[in-house]
Amino acid sequence: MKKHLVFTLALGLGSLGLSAQEKQADYGQIHGNFQTNAQYYLRDTLIDPQGDAYPDERMLAAGFLNLIYTKGDFMAGIRYENYQNNLVGLPEGFKGQGIPYRFARYKKDGFDITVGNYYEQFGSGLVFRTYEERGLGLDNAMDGLRLIVNIRPGITAKALVGRQRIYFNTGDGIVRGGDVEFNLNDFKGKAGSRNLILGASMVSRFQEAQDPIFNLPENVANAGIRANFISSNFNFFAEYAYKSQDPNSANNFIYKPGHAIYSTLSYAKDNLGILLGYKYYDNFLFRSQRVGNFTEAMINYLPPLAELHTYALPALYSYNIQANGETGIQAEVSYKFDRGTLIGGKYGTLLNINFSNSYALDKDFEYRTDIDSSQTISGTDGYKDWAGPGDVQYSQDFNVEVKTKINKSLKGTFSYYNFIYNRSALLDGVIDDRIGPDTHLKYVYVNAAVAELLWKIKPRHSLRTEAQFMHTEQDRGSWALLLLEYSIAPQWFVAVQDAYNYGNPDPDLQIHYPLVSFGYTRGTTKVQVNYGRQQQGVFCVGGICRVVPASNGFSLLLTSNF
Amino acid sequence: MKIKILAFAALLLGLQACDEIPEDEYLLIEGGSQGYQGTGHRVFLEEFTGVKCNNCPAANQKAKNLQAIYGKENLILIGIHAGNLATTDAEHPKAFNTPEGTELFNFFQLFGVPVGFVNRLDYDENRIIKGEGDWAGLVATELERQPVAEINLAEDRYNAGTMELTVSGNVNATGTLPDNIKVCLYLTENDIVSAQTLGDKSVNPNYVHDHVFRGSFSGTYGKTIDLSSGSASFTESITLPSDAVKANCEVIAFIYDADNYEILQSNFIEI
Numbered sequence: 001m002k003k004h005l006v007f008t009l010a011l012g013l014g015s016l017g018l019s020a021q022e023k024q025a026d027y028g029q030i031h032g033n034f035q036t037n038a039q040y041y042l043r044d045t046l047i048d049p050q051g052d053a054y055p056d057e058r059m060l061a062a063g064f065l066n067l068i069y070t071k072g073d074f075m076a077g078i079r080y081e082n083y084q085n086n087l088v089g090l091p092e093g094f095k096g097q098g099i100p101y102r103f104a105r106y107k108k109d110g111f112d113i114t115v116g117n118y119y120e121q122f123g124s125g126l127v128f129r130t131y132e133e134r135g136l137g138l139d140n141a142m143d144g145l146r147l148i149v150n151i152r153p154g155i156t157a158k159a160l161v162g163r164q165r166i167y168f169n170t171g172d173g174i175v176r177g178g179d180v181e182f183n184l185n186d187f188k189g190k191a192g193s194r195n196l197i198l199g200a201s202m203v204s205r206f207q208e209a210q211d212p213i214f215n216l217p218e219n220v221a222n223a224g225i226r227a228n229f230i231s232s233n234f235n236f237f238a239e240y241a242y243k244s245q246d247p248n249s250a251n252n253f254i255y256k257p258g259h260a261i262y263s264t265l266s267y268a269k270d271n272l273g274i275l276l277g278y279k280y281y282d283n284f285l286f287r288s289q290r291v292g293n294f295t296e297a298m299i300n301y302l303p304p305l306a307e308l309h310t311y312a313l314p315a316l317y318s319y320n321i322q323a324n325g326e327t328g329i330q331a332e333v334s335y336k337f338d339r340g341t342l343i344g345g346k347y348g349t350l351l352n353i354n355f356s357n358s359y360a361l362d363k364d365f366e367y368r369t370d371i372d373s374s375q376t377i378s379g380t381d382g383y384k385d386w387a388g389p390g391d392v393q394y395s396q397d398f399n400v401e402v403k404t405k406i407n408k409s410l411k412g413t414f415s416y417y418n419f420i421y422n423r424s425a426l427l428d429g430v431i432d433d434r435i436g437p438d439t440h441l442k443y444v445y446v447n448a449a450v451a452e453l454l455w456k457i458k459p460r461h462s463l464r465t466e467a468q469f470m471h472t473e474q475d476r477g478s479w480a481l482l483l484l485e486y487s488i489a490p491q492w493f494v495a496v497q498d499a500y501n502y503g504n505p506d507p508d509l510q511i512h513y514p515l516v517s518f519g520y521t522r523g524t525t526k527v528q529v530n531y532g533r534q535q536q537g538v539f540c541v542g543g544i545c546r547v548v549p550a551s552n553g554f555s556l557l558l559t560s561n562f
Numbered sequence: 563m564k565i566k567i568l569a570f571a572a573l574l575l576g577l578q579a580c581d582e583i584p585e586d587e588y589l590l591i592e593g594g595s596q597g598y599q600g601t602g603h604r605v606f607l608e609e610f611t612g613v614k615c616n617n618c619p620a621a622n623q624k625a626k627n628l629q630a631i632y633g634k635e636n637l638i639l640i641g642i643h644a645g646n647l648a649t650t651d652a653e654h655p656k657a658f659n660t661p662e663g664t665e666l667f668n669f670f671q672l673f674g675v676p677v678g679f680v681n682r683l684d685y686d687e688n689r690i691i692k693g694e695g696d697w698a699g700l701v702a703t704e705l706e707r708q709p710v711a712e713i714n715l716a717e718d719r720y721n722a723g724t725m726e727l728t729v730s731g732n733v734n735a736t737g738t739l740p741d742n743i744k745v746c747l748y749l750t751e752n753d754i755v756s757a758q759t760l761g762d763k764s765v766n767p768n769y770v771h772d773h774v775f776r777g778s779f780s781g782t783y784g785k786t787i788d789l790s791s792g793s794a795s796f797t798e799s800i801t802l803p804s805d806a807v808k809a810n811c812e813v814i815a816f817i818y819d820a821d822n823y824e825i826l827q828s829n830f831i832e833i
Contacts, residue, residue, distance in 0.1 A: 052646045092673030204579055210699030212631065215590050221580035244580035247588075249695035255588050291695030293674065371627045379589045428763045429616070439762060 028071025033561035035134075036063030039087055044552035046511055047533060053088050053549035060087050062094065064134075073107040089548045091137040091294060093167035100168050101141060112148035117141045120160060122179040122201035125301030126241040126260045126284070127224040130164065136546050138295040140288075141165045142175065154187025155180070164288045164297045171297040173288035177203035193232040200225045203299060205288050214253055214379055220246045222286050222300060224260075238263040241300075243283070247378075248290040251283050251324055252433055254382025258283035262303055271338065277330035279305045282361055282387060285323035294546070305330045306356040306397055309417070311450045312499065313470040313479050316537050317421040319358065319395050324431055327389050328358035347405035356397045360425070360432045362390035377433055392432065392441070396420040409456040419446040423475060427538065427547070444474040460489045471503070478503025485517075493519045499535055525560040591631055600636040603709040605701050606816055606828040607639050609678040609773075610667060612647030613654045616759045619769070621676035621694035626772070628701055636705060638814055638828050639773040640750055642666060645675050653765045656756040658774050662782040669782075680704055681825040682818065710737030711789070713745075713829040715815050718797065720808065720833070727833065729779070729813050730797040735789050742820040746784025747798050749776045752810045776803050776811070787817065808833060 038061035043054050061084050068077040079101035083094045103116035119141055122128040132139040144162015151157055159178040163170035179201035185192055202223040209216035224241030243258035261280040267273070279302075287297040305328060306319040334352040337344035343351075363383035367375040377383075398418040405411050421444040424430040430439070448470035455463045466483040480502060485495035499513040515532030536550040609625055611618040622641060629637045643658035644667035650657045670679070677693055680700035715731040733745060751774050758769035778784075779798035787794045802808060816828035 050646075050649055050651060052649070095671060095673075206579075208699075210702050211590075212698055212702040213589065213591050213627070214698075215583050215587050217581035217583055219579040219581045245583055249693060253695075255583060255585070291693045293693065371630045372623065374623070381585065424763070430762045 028069055028074075030067060030069050031562065032065060032067045033559070034063070034065045035557075035559045036061060036082075037087060037555070037557050038062075039551070039553055039555040041088070041551060041553040044533065044550075046508070047513075047536075047550035047552065053551060055085075055088055057085060060085055062086050062090070074104075075106070076102075076104040078102040086137070088551060089546060091167070091296075093296075094137060096168065098168050100139075100165060110150050112150075114146040114148075115144075117143050117165070118146050118160075120146060120158065121301075122158070122177070122203075123199050123224060123226040123239050124237070124262050124303055126239055126262060127201045127222050127300055128177050128179070128203045129301035130299075131301075136295060138298075139165055140295070140298050143170050144175075152187075153189055154183045154185070156183075157181075164299070166292075166296050171287075171289045171292075173205045173207035173290075173297070175203060175205055175288050175299060177201065193230075195228075195230045197228040197230075198226070199228075203286075205286075205299065207289055214247055216247055216290070217245050220244055220286075222258075233267055233269045235266045235268075236264075241284070243286055246283075246286065246290075248285070248287065249292070250285045250287070251382065252376075253378040254283070254380060256283060256381040256383065256385055258286075259386065260284040260302065262305070264305075271336040273332075273334040275330070275332040277305045277356075279303065279329075279358075280327045281321075281323060282325045283382070284325075306358070306395065307332075307354050307399065309399075311415070311452075311466065311468055312537075313468040313481055314399075314415075314417045314419075314446075314448050314450065316470070316479075316535075317419050317444060317446055318538055319356075319397065320426045320538070322358070322360070322394055322425060322431075324433075325361035325363065325387065326358050326394055327361060328356060328394075330354070330356035345404060346407075349402060349404040352401040352403075354397070354399050354401075356395075358394040358396075360390040360392035360394060361387040363387050363432060365433060382433075390432075392422070392425070393420060393443075394422045394425050411454045413450075413452040415448075415450045415452075417446065417448040417450075417470075419444070419448075421446060442474065444472055446470060446472045462487050462489070473503075476501055476504050476509070491521050493517075495519075497532075501535065524562065526558070528557040530555045530557075598632045598636060598705075600632070600705050601708050602712070603705065603707045604635075604828045605632075605637050605704045606681050606814070606825045607637060607678060607697060607701065608680075608682065609639065609641050610644055610663075610672055610675045611641045612643055612645055612649075612675050613657050613757060614649065614651075614759050615647040615675045616761050616763050618647075618676045619758060619760055621678075622772075624694045624697065625678070628698055632701070632705060634830075637701060638830050640748060640775050640814060641771070641773045642775040645672065647675055653767075654757045654759070656754075658754075658756075658771070658776075660775060660777055662778045663775055665782045681828075682823045708737060709827055710739055711735050711817060711827040713815050713817065713827055715813065715829050715831045717813075717831060717833050725802040725804070725806070725808075726799055727802055727808070727811075727813075728797065728799040729815075729831070729833075730795065731815055731829075732793055732795040733787060733789060733817055733827075734793045739789055739826065740819045740821065743787055743789055743817050743826070744784040744820045745780075745787040745794075745796055745815065745817050747779035747796075747800075748814045748816075749779065749800055749802065749806075750774060750812045750814060751776050751806055752812070753807075754810070776806055779813075783820075784818075786820070 040059045041055055064079055064081045066079045078099050080099050082097040086092055086094045101117045103114055103118055105114040119130045130140045130142050142162040146160040149157045157180045161176045181199040184196040204219055204221040206219050209218045222243040224239055226239035229236045239262050241260045245255045247253040247255055259282045264277045266275045281302050286300040288299050289297050302321050302323055304319055304321050309315045309318055332354045337349045339348040343349050365377050365383050366380045367377055368380050370376040401415045403413045423442040423444050450468045452466045464485040468481040470479045481499040483497040487493040495517040497515045502510055504510045513533045513535045517530045519528040531554050533552045537548045607625055625639050629639055642663040644663040648657045648659040681704055712734050718728040718730045720727050752772045754771040754774055755768050757765050757767045759765050777800055779800045812830050812832050814830045816825050818825045
């Protein structure tokens with residue numbers, strides 16, 4: 001009772017963290033991390049003539065504090081979140097303040113039990129993945145129960161039930177699921193360079209159906225099997241998943257089941273690394289309720305199998321997964337040229353070549369006449385099962401990266417990019433059942449190059465520069481960007497950046513986007529201040545993207561942990 | 563050990579299920595109006611929309627399809643243009659935003675369109691705003707409820723010179739009503755031809771807008787009405803927008819619980 005009281009007090013008052021730490025031998029430990037992001041917006045009629053992205057509040061701020069208490073096999077935590085209001089471009093449903101995340105977890109007798117909120121993933125995520133990605137405004141945490149059992153060495157089973165978080169509420173659907181994984185080496189009790197891991201998982205959603213038009217299934221299941229074979233040089237992973245009838249707002253209420261295949265094969269030996277990947281996603285968006293916007297209530301995750309670009313200009317055309325249907329491949333070769341060779345030079349050179357593409361599925365749509373005499377796919381199977389690749393290309397990405405050390409104090413990374421980007425589908429949201437023979441699809445053809453140099457001027461002092469060029473005759477035209485970042489490790493940095501959209505087809509928008517940043521780190525606390533104009537872009541993590549509107553103003557980011 | 567395995571297997575089997583709908587049973591209703599006989603409890607579907615919103619025409623069509631099923635005498639539609647997708651530009655010369663619509667959009671803390679309320683159910687600070695996929699179920703459920711009041715509505719007079727319209731009506735209680743009730747009258751207009759962004763992001767300059775909210779007779783939230791005696795009457799006036807076509811206009815009257823905003827009954831007249 002006494003321990004419960006102390007724990008409750010410690011959780012309720014973060015300031016007690018220190019006293020709890022002093023007495024950790026008796027009462028366990030509290031750890032936490034804090035982040036706040038505030039932005040003061042300035043009206044900029046050049047980049048936002050209508051003021052669509054200029055908030056009434058002028059200043060917006062969002063932040064959170066995680067507090068985790070641990071003692072032996074017991075763990076509990078809360079997350080306080082505060083949105084006053086959320087930053088422009090992030091979901092406005094996150095509004096206000098509260099404690100939407102709280103959990104308790106303990107392990108005993110081979111059982112690992114969690115009550116409250118938790119994140120979990122089965123396999124690659126085709127069947128189930130709940131996670132948080134604040135940059136996307138995505139948090140689909142479960143609120144319920146989770147049980148993990150080590151049945152015997154090498155066999156682990158998981159079961160869960162609950163509802164998913166949507167902003168400060170939970171979704172309409174109840175999610176139930178389980179996963180079993182077999183690890184051959186652990187089963188045999190010996191380590192080795194070869195291993196076989198097999199898994200099977202299943203998740204079901206229940207949501208009451210009251211629709212007067214569609215006879216909706218109240219229980220929808222998603223099940224998958226997977227295998228991972230590992231040897232000293234090879235790593236092969238494959239997962240297949242099947243989703244039962246799931247008419248929903250994203251697939252336009254069609255009834256055909258969904259299929260997903262995700263497979264990768266990698267080879268690594270000496271200086272050579274090769275990765276091959278294949279994806280096939282057909283009608284495989286799975287939410288814990290039939291209607292959801294953006295990233296709300298997503299139960300599963302579809303790996304994008306495309307490289308995530310981090311440099312600002314190439315990142316403007318990042319790949320956005322098309323959950324209603326797509327198929328594609330990825331191939332990547334990396335080779336390290338040893339030092340002392342012609343290409344390796346004095347310090348060695350790393351070469352990485354990457355190719356990926358994605359196509360819509362060849363859907364022969366089935367239509368019916370709706371109440372208003374229009375043709376609709378709603379209330380039909382939608383299209384034939386196991387549709388092959390179609391004619392509509394979503395993307396192609398070819399890029400080459402060379403990393404080398406030029407001399408003792410200078411490192412360089414040089415990249416070339418060639419993209420084919422279906423703007424209509426990937427950015428404008430023109431989904432495939434809206435694409436007809438007369439639809440004008442906007443493709444963007446991009447050639448880009450980036451040179452990054454890191455110069456260690458003297459101990460603790462370094463200068464990082466990025467020169468980026470991106471040429472395209474479509475969309476917003478060509479860009480150039482120059483970044484200079486001076487750091488005094490480990491505490492200070494100051495950066496100046498200018499992105500120039502010199503090729504914009506609208507002469508009024510051939511403008512500069514200057515940005516100045518300043519950062520200071522003390523211990524585990526970091527403060528960063530930015531001022532300037534930021535171009536409209538796309539922020540993507542794991543194939544899930546959100547559009548970031550152009551903005552002008554000051555921003556402050558503060559992170560801290562203890 | 564066996565107990566653990568069995569317990570887990572049982573748990574998984576017990577939890578998992580999926581319903582299989584045969585192809586010939588996908589649709590519960592086909593075709594147009596089925597001659598639906600309601601209880602007299604009308605449903606008010608308040609759709610928030612915008613001329614630059616590419617997903618709004620499809621949502622609006624879903625609302626119209628529901629109205630085709632249940633009849634306009636049972637399901638009353640209104641399209642409130644508000645938010646940053648209800649603004650004008652070179653391609654969209656009209657946006658139909660109104661001060662009252664913007665006030666509602668902000669009051670209900672909406673942040674995107676299309677969304678909508680069915681009789682303003684579930685209004686609270688932490689509610690999940692209902693997208694078009696939720697409307698059908700909510701409408702069906704609401705239509706089955708017994709009415710607690712009836713609203714009668716009639717056009718009193720119209721001054722063509724000033725475009726001032728006056729309507730009057732009365733509310734008669736037929737069931738148990740909450741204490742704090744307000745009556746509200748909105749003006750809508752059909753058949754307005756103006757630009758709208760479509761699903762493929764193209765702009766149709768000749769899109770036909772129906773059920774467009776053009777203004778309120780008595781403020782955004784209406785006026786308190788005393789139904790302690792079982793009935794009450796009202797008379798309200800509005801000046802039509804200068805570009806409105808009276809023959810295409812309708813007046814919607816509704817009463818709602820002022821404590822939780824739930825709409826208890828509604829009715830409309832063509833003018």
